[in-house]
Amino acid sequence: MAYDTLVVVYFPSPSCSAFWPALKSELERSETRKLLTGSVRWITQDEFQKGLESKRGYEILLRGDCTMAAPSTNQKQPRGPLGWVLLVEDRIQPFVYVDCDRVRQMLYRDLRDKTTAERRRLLARAVSRIIVHEMTHIVTQSSRHGASGLEKARVSSSDLLAYTTD
Numbered sequence: 287m288a289y290d291t292l293v294v295v296y297f298p299s300p301s302c303s304a305f306w307p308a309l310k311s312e313l314e315r316s317e318t319r320k321l322l323t324g325s326v327r328w329i330t331q332d333e334f335q336k337g338l339e340s341k342r343g344y345e346i347l348l349r350g351d352c353t354m355a356a357p358s359t360n361q362k363q364p365r366g367p368l369g370w371v372l373l374v375e376d377r378i379q380p381f382v383y384v385d386c387d388r389v390r391q392m393l394y395r396d397l398r399d400k401t402t403a404e405r406r407r408l409l410a411r412a413v414s415r416i417i418v419h420e421m422t423h424i425v426t427q428s429s430r431h432g433a434s435g436l437e438k439a440r441v442s443s444s445d446l447l448a449y450t451t452d
């Protein structure tokens with residue numbers, strides 16, 4: 287099978303794969319539909335197989351604990367970025383890094399009273415929005431940030447969880 291775009295998601299541990307169905311469904315209906323043209327396939331590193339071809343490829347590298355088995359007890363504001371990309375020789379590389387521990391910390395208040403399934407859904411929404419933000423840098427090859435919405439340099443928990451998108 288050939289796709290225009292193939293995105294491979296790397297989880298830090300096998301137990302994080304429980305997070306994948308929620309994340310995949312958020313990614314498939316995210317703003318990436320405007321960003322990535324043509325057919326897009328989202329897979330995990332385990333689903334990658336020979337013969338899977340695409341014109342363009344991106345890799346998403348998640349860090350930290352995305353199992354959401356237990357609520358976060360860390361109430362401190364995260365230090366360091368939630369997501370980032372790498373600039374090598376003036377090119378923004380097609381790799382997106384997201385730190386799930388920092389995202390969980392940032393969403394502590396929103397996650398603490400929820401069930402595992404709810405926490406997973408909220409984390410999935412937040413992580414997919416960080417991925418949209420970072421993929422925008424890659425696709426546009428620009429490190430500029432907008433004044434509002436997901437393209438701000440610093441997003442708030444409501445930016446990451448808001449239901450409406452425009």
Ligand SMILES: [Zn+2]
Pocket residue numbers: 419420423431438439
């Ligand atoms: Zn940015």
